[in-house]
Every structure is written in structure tokens, then in C-alpha cells.
Amino acid sequence: MRTITMTKRVIKQIIGDKRTLALLLFAPIFVLFLFSTILNSPIVKPNLEAVNLPPALIDSIKSEAKVIVTTDTKDALSRLKNRKFDGLLTFENNTLTVTVEGSDSSINGAVKKAISVAFSEYTKSTIFTNPKLSQAGIKMLENKFVFINGAETMTAFDSVAPMMMGFFIFFFVFLLAGISFLRERISGTLDRLLATPIKRYEIVLGYFLGFGIFVMLQTIIIQLFMTYVLGITIKGSPLLVLLINIILAAGSLSLGTLLSAFAKNEFQLIQFIPIVIVPQILFSGLFSLREAPLWVNVLSKFFPLTYGADALKEVALRGSTFSDIGVDLLALTGYALLFILLNSLALKKYRRL
Numbered sequence: 412m413r414t415i416t417m418t419k420r421v422i423k424q425i426i427g428d429k430r431t432l433a434l435l436l437f438a439p440i441f442v443l444f445l446f447s448t449i450l451n452s453p454i455v456k457p458n459l460e461a462v463n464l465p466p467a468l469i470d471s472i473k474s475e476a477k478v479i480v481t482t483d484t485k486d487a488l489s490r491l492k493n494r495k496f497d498g499l500l501t502f503e504n505n506t507l508t509v510t511v512e513g514s515d516s517s518i519n520g521a522v523k524k525a526i527s528v529a530f531s532e533y534t535k536s537t538i539f540t541n542p543k544l545s546q547a548g549i550k551m552l553e554n555k556f557v558f559i560n561g562a563e564t565m566t567a568f569d570s571v572a573p574m575m576m577g578f579f580i581f582f583f584v585f586l587l588a589g590i591s592f593l594r595e596r597i598s599g600t601l602d603r604l605l606a607t608p609i610k611r612y613e614i615v616l617g618y619f620l621g622f623g624i625f626v627m628l629q630t631i632i633i634q635l636f637m638t639y640v641l642g643i644t645i646k647g648s649p650l651l652v653l654l655i656n657i658i659l660a661a662g663s664l665s666l667g668t669l670l671s672a673f674a675k676n677e678f679q680l681i682q683f684i685p686i687v688i689v690p691q692i693l694f695s696g697l698f699s700l701r702e703a704p705l706w707v708n709v710l711s712k713f714f715p716l717t718y719g720a721d722a723l724k725e726v727a728l729r730g731s732t733f734s735d736i737g738v739d740l741l742a743l744t745g746y747a748l749l750f751i752l753l754n755s756l757a758l759k760k761y762r763r764l
Contacts, residue, residue: 442685445693452703454521457497460487464502471533472500475525492559498522506555513561514728516570517699523556560646560729572643573652573727574696574720580633580656581663581716582688584626588667589680592618597676615754618668619661626664630656647726651733655726658743659719665750666715672757695720715746 458477461469462484472478481487484501491499491510497518499510507530511522561569595618634653637643645652670687674680694700694711697720711717722739725731733740 439685442689445690448707449693449698449700449703452700452707454517454699454702457518457521457525459498459500459522459525460490460496461500462487462502464500464507468502468507468530468533472525472529474532475529476522488559498526500526508555508557510557510559512729513558513565514570514724515699516561516565516567519558519561519565569643570728571697572637572641573645573723576633576637576643577656577659577719577723578692578695578697578716580630580660581691581719583629584660584663585667585688587626587629588618588622588664589671589674589683590677591622592668593671593674593677593680596671612751612755614758615665615668615751619664619751622664622668623661626660627657630660643727645727646730647732651726651736652723655719655722655736655740655743658740658747659715662715662719662743662747662750665747665754669750669754669757672754690714691716696724715743718742718746 456476458479459472460479460481461472462481464472464480469478469480478500479496484499487499488510490496491512494512497511501508501510507526509522509526511519513519558565631653634649634656638645638649666687670683671680674683690710691714694707694714695716700708700711718739722736722743725736725739
């Protein structure tokens with residue numbers, strides 16, 4: 412009987428907490444819908460440019476990829492480096508050379524698959540008209556890949572490691588800042604501070620800078636571990652990667668403290684993870700969004716982790732410089748400042764100044 416009474420009590424508590432009830436019922440559906448939308452949008456046909464290819468080979472490739480015929484190899488390489496398309500095909504001395512930008516393993520895989528299938532069909536159609544075509548020649552053609560960035564041995568983890576670095580920094584800083592700030596409020600420390608002449612923005616900046624020291628240490632440790640223990644290669648400046656991570660952590664820190672103002676306990680703070688953190692994982696670039704619906708690509712632009720992951724990938728995998736990622740850094744800084752401002756406004760419900 413006491414068990415039934417306790418059960419009724421828990422049910423009433425959950426029903427009384429509308430946010431908990433909504434998250435229990437709708438958050439899983441929301442996350443599963445996002446996963447379904449993104450994972451069901453793979454790269455079906457890569458975009459390729461071709462120079463000096465036999466017409467029959469172009470026809471074979473067109474069945475597996477989108478092909479544009481061009482004549483200027485130099486301009487095509489420039490467009491490839493800027494990721495305007497996925498691969499450049501050249502044909503010389505009976506050798507098919509496939510050049511890829513190389514930093515995205517999903518694109519590399521799509522190009523390799525398309526070329527493999529297309530060349531197989533091309534070989535079958537020409538072997539009867541050219542009996543002297545040797546098996547050695549076929550093998551050479553199949554394996555002639557050139558990487559501008561990355562390498563043939565690049566794994567899927569190598570491709571997503573910079574973005575994973577940014578995500579873990581963002582996620583753990585969010586938890587650290589949110590829970591710490593929440594405990595300060597629950598323990599009454601924040602109320603005592605608000606009873607003094609201190610301004611709201613001074614409280615927010617004080618917590619921000621105080622936590623920021625430990626956030627910086629955490630960021631450095633994670634970056635050193637992934638670089639020297641996991642062996643992740645950073646093509647660009649390690650200091651620029653550190654700067655990106657610190658600015659990204661600053662935005663996560665201010666976001667964590669902001670959302671903690673709307674939670675009564677740690678459980679309610681953790682409830683924000685499915686609707687604030689999980690979508691950022693999906694939209695940050697860990698999964699290709701190129702073939703996803705337009706609304707997915709538009710929505711991804713509203714998440715700070717999107718800009719952090721893009722900047723990390725640019726520097727770590729492509730060797731980009733500060734000027735190349737200026738827009739991403741500006742967006743991350745803007746998010747951090749916005750969350751700090753909203754933090755100050757959120758404290759109004761604790762004290763009017």
C-alpha cells in the first residue's frame with residue numbers, strides 16, 4: 412500500500428512539472444526526427460569536373476555522378492580547393508587521375524565509389540574493342556587518387572576529430588558552468604551577492620572570468636590529448652585551434668550559466684541537453700548536411716557549435732589561416748557576448764536594480 416502511495420506521489424510530481432512531462436514525451440521524438448532526417452540524406456551523387464576524358468568514360472561516370480566538362484585544369488583545382496565540387500578527373504597516358512580535396516571522408520568515399528563503379532562499367536564496354544587493355548592498367552586506373560588535404564590512409568575519425576574536439580569542449584563546459592552556477596544560486600550565495608551593491612553584469616562577468624580560467628585549462632588538456640595521445644594531425648596553427656576552442660568554450664560557458672537561471676535543480680538543467688546540445692551535434696558537420704532539406708541547413712546556422720566545428724575543420728584539416736575563419740570567429744564571439752547580455756537580464760527575476 413505504501414508503494415502505491417509513493418507511486419502516486421511521483422506521478423503527481425511529474426504531471427505537475429510541465430517541462431519534465433513535455434521532455435519525457437516529446438524530446439525523444441524530436442531527436443529521433445532529426446536523426447532520421449539527417450542520416451537519411453547521404454551523398455548520392457558527387458559533383459565532379461572532368462578534363463580531357465574520353466566521351467565513353469564520361470558517359471559511364473555520368474551514371475554515377477554529376478559531371479561538368481572543363482578545359483582549364485588550374486582553375487578547376489582552385490575551385491576544388493574551395494570545395495565548389497567534390498573531385499577533379501583528368502585522363503592522360505591511359506591513366507585516370509582523380510583529385511579530391513580530401514578533408515571530408517564521406518565525400519572521399521562517395522567519389523571513390525562512383526569512380527569505381529563507373530570505371531568498371533567503362534572497362535566492360537571497352538574490353539571488347541580493346542583486347543590489349545591489361546589488368547595492370549585497370550588496377551592503376553582504379554588506384555590513381557590524389558589528395559590535396561588528408562591522405563589515402565585518412566580514417567573517418569581523423570575527418571571528424573576536430574569537430575569532436577569542439578563538441579566535447581562545448582558539452583563539458585556547458586555542464587560545468589551550468590551546474591556550478593546553479594549550485595551557487597541554490598546554496599544562497601547568489602542571493603547574498605544580489606543583496607550587495609554589485610551590478611548584475613559584474614556578477615555575470617565575475618563568474619565568467621572565474622570559470623574561464625579552468626575552462627581554458629580543460630581546453631588545453633583536451634587539445635593536447637587528442638593531438639599527442641590520439642595522434643590527430645593539425646595541419647594549421649595549433650595556437651589558432653586553441654583560440655577557436657577557447658572562444659567556443661566561452662560561448663558554452665555563458666550559455667550554461669544562462670540556462671541554469673531557468674532551472675531549479677541539476678535534473679532540470681540536464682533536461683536542456685536534448686533540445687540544446689543534441690541538435691548541435693547533428694548540425695555541426697559530424698554528418699553531411701549537403702543533401703539534407705533546406706530547413707536543416709538554415710537551422711544549423713543558428714547554433715554556435717556549427718561555426719566552431721567549421722573553423723576547427725578549416726584549420727586542422729585544411730591549414731586555413733586566421734583571415735579564412737574570420738566569419739566563424741566573429742559569430743562565436745557574438746554568441747558569447749549575446750549570452751552574457753542575456754545572463755544579466757535573466758538575473759532581473761532575482762533582484763531589480
